[in-house]
Amino acid sequence: MKIVYSWLQDYIDLSGYSLVELARILTMTGLEVEEVQVIGLPMPANGPLEFKFTGLSWDPEKIIVARIDEVMPHPNADRLVLCRLNDGQEEHIVLTGAPNLYEYKGIGPLPTPLKVAWAKEGAQIYDGHQPGQVLTTLKRAKIRGVESYSMVCSEKELGISDEHEGIMILDPEAPTGAPLRDVLGDAVFEISILPNMIRNASVIGVARELSAVLNRPLRMPDTSFEAAGPAIDGMVSIQIVDPDLNPRFMVGLIQNTRPVPSPDKIQRRLTLAGMRPINSLVDATNYVMLETGEPLHAFDYDKLVERAGGKAPTIITRAAKPGEKLTTLDEVERELDPVMILVTDTAGPLSLAGVMGGLESEVTPETRNVLLEAASWNFVNVRRTMNQLRLNSEAGYRFSRGVHPELAPLALQLGLKRMQAWSGAGEIARGVVDNYPRPHVDPVVTLTPAEVARQLGVELPAEQIAGLLRSLDFEVSVEGGRLQVKAPPHRLDIGEGIVGKADLIEEIARLYGYDNIPETRLSDELPPARANRALEVEERIKDLLAGMGLQEVITYRLTTPEREARLRLAEEGPLEYIRLANPISPERVVMRRSLLASVMEVMERNARVTDRLALFEAGPVYLPVSGQDLPVEAETLAIAMCGRRYPEDWNQPVDARMDFFDLKGLLEALLEDLHIENVEFTPAADPTYHPGKCARLSAGDVVLGTFGELHPEIQRRYDLPSAPVLAAELDLSRLIELVPERFETRPVPVYPAVLEDLALVVDEDLPAAELERAIRQAGGPLLADVRLFDIYRGEQIGAGKKSMAYSLAYQAPDHTLNEKEAAQIRQRIIKRLEHTLGAKLRG
């Protein structure tokens, strides 16, 4: 909302406050100032710029009011004129091409001199010939043989508007020689209006807030006028079909008026407030809306009479009927539905209530008689109408947030008065037609200082509270320490009962000043301490993975089924997804089901940047459950690795690519560090992975997930180097549950271990895990450690066989093992393996 500084001063004396101070006061009152645009007024002196200032300051010495006494033709150019200009002290000849001076060319001394804005050499103005606002400094120049050192300015050059068709002509009363900024200087506060403060989307609203915090009186505009026309009774009647939709509808009438350009000051204010001046009749409705917050609507009365067959029109407000149509004044034919409220007459729809008028009955340059409407509408319906039609308007903005029905009379009076004043013609009919079936009852809330203290932590006496509320026009009575507070008749944001109390306490805090409420430390009872084990373990897992050289990533949780399908074979069939009804991008339409798919995309994007990729992500996937609205949000851990085992470096001799065992080793280490026991890796079949390099990871009965090397057919779909891609997707919740709360340690051995190597020749397809398990079982408790250190295949041992070489450690907790004991264990192992697995000791 743009609030024009000069306009604001119509309602409150702001003398003594700078623009920065006012912006700060407004902001700290909840009317956040986003920007201050100056029009000629000085910018704040340097120092911390609390607010964004834009616009042009006019040098008081160099940009002044001057008087053009005569407009003379240019000797060498038809399109230029020479002005005989007086700055109050001396005469200057000023060159200009302003078309709006042509009519005065060569007519001799002007009977009424023109007042203009005159910029002298060195003045900073905007360049009128460049698009946008480009600062330029006036320099002396010779134009077509005539020396030029100053200029008369257009609105654009002064930063008032985009108007550059001609120079700006000032009010004839403007004092010649005065700094322009003292005459026309202004500023605009761009205020962000909070949803519960729609009352402040108006100049009076902002003035009222300032009057409360500055403790200066609010000056309401004078609504009195002479009603010279006939009585309105019998000239129009109003029917409200549903008071819930339309609590109040009131009209007034002005006859024999005419649309003319509004006074300069009004046009300037509207422009600065962001509205385009149209004519005196339309401008009056817009001006009053910006002033009071109540949108008005003007009908061409004669059109209504015509539609009523020459009789007095009857206005009917009602819900639209399905399929009904209306062409709004933006010349769009709109299909209506019953959520929309219509202003109609006996001939059909006239306007879309609260949002936009109809084209047929709008005010045109031919309009002479205006029926002016001030009404209030159900904000939910207005809002739904705007949503459905994707239609925004200043009226809709306000009505969709709630406009108090008591604002209607004020706005209607001001509207009629201004139409007449600014048109310079017309008689206002006596009286109004006011249909107000269910007058609004403003809530009354009881409040005690103790209740205020309970919320704010600061003790305020009842009278102080009453004073704060009264400053915002609340009606307050204090009795026995209790306050009876009645909401003022211009706001709808105060509730009843305990909600009303909270609403009032907010106003008290705001007016008392948040800054003045002392900061305290929480002293209330602490809640029972509860561990968040899932989070703790998850963070531990992240630390471990990062410690092992993996980079954590966090990806978008929205994706497409197609993007995820890259990781799956086509035959697997479609999956059910949580799907967006209103996606913003075709790349993000469903909630992901695969975390690995997201991590793979990160891998692909980074493949060009690095030759070693090792990534993980911990986060949810979203699995729809039939019969339930909400999906299971399954916490998942995905790991993906590809490329060099060690980064390429001058002193890193190993040039190896990561393979299946890098990932497996990482998972082993992770589970070991988490103290998870009975970990098992078994061959698995998953079409995403290489059929021979895929394993299932489980611990006891709990399956944690599958991992392996990506199937070459799958990997081919990604833009990745040819090295193997290792990937895992694990159930993080299960993993977390498996982590024991405690673990036990073993004593450090006191007696030395006997070490020996054992090479066993076994069938090629005997899994290593089975062999090791058999060794451990045979070795019994004295076999302290088993470590595979070599695998050999070759002629010496024969086809279909492999030699597995283990380093074994025998150790007893209570004595040093002797040769004989060690030999016994060794013999036991060899014998058992020969017997159960057909293993042979390699010679």
Added chain:
Amino acid sequence: MTETQVFEDLEQILQQGLAALEEVKDEAGLQAWRTAHLGRSAPVMQMFSRLPQLPKELRPQVGQRANQVKQALEAALAERGEQVRAASLQQKLASERVDVTLPGRQPLRGRLHPETQVLRRIFAVFEEMGFQVFRSRDVETDEYNFELLNIPAYHPARDMWDTFYTTRPGVLLRTHTSPGQIHVMRASAPEPIRAILPGMCYRYEQVSARHETQFYQVEVLAVGKNITFGDLKGTVNGFARRMFGQNVRTRLRPSYFPFTEPSAEMDVECFVCGGKGCPVCKGSGWLEIMGCGMMHPTVLRNGGYDPEVYSGFAAGMGPERISMLQSRIEDIRYFWANDLRFLEQF
């Protein structure tokens, strides 16, 4: 052999040995010298074996002198040995010198995502104040995301959130972590609450350098019988001091959220420019860090707490924004783009 001859021989043995030792330069030379001058067939050792051939009365004197010579040679050997070893070590060290300006061999490093890092800092600050982390779901119902938070359908406040709806009626992606307020209250009533609610949130918004469709939020919630706006100020200001510096200035500015009343925005003095105005704070000297307020009675009631008895506050912040301000990150899209050249800087 005369008496003098024997002593002269011994003296010569000593002098020759010492002279030869002077020539020794390395370990091998030492060994050779030891064999030549102290070995079994060394002259001094020969002297011992010649003792029986000497007159009886001479033997003790000659024996004693031979012993002295042998000890002197041994001592000289030890001393020379030290010198030679020191010299060769010196040489070895000199030859082993490396260019210390060559790049080091770094261990493989993984890192946590910057989001995880900033979340942990935020958690740590609030955990010190007795707050506990409570997580809730991303895919929510309209009821929890809006209605129970005092945002009925078609309420003007709904404009504050551009929402992603799903094809399932009444199911949406949470626009904020505030539905967690209801979850945690319903799980805890009537016990007091001090909770931090982190989570991914979603808004229907065009992605730009400052806006993402997906972003983290951390909500702070305190409910009890004796919680005031002063406590809210103390808590959020305490957080700001721990997070941004002990002397940082803060201010609370009136604002509006449907689920709190009174509501406020907390600004902290720009820690980049110290409040003087800079591009980061857009010249204002202040940075908007979080929204907060006293819990709305309707929300307390919806959570199972009687608003006549209980009060509470809630505050919410964007961790990416905090991270962006602290690490001067220009573009919020860096967070989920996961470019390693960005991530590896943390």
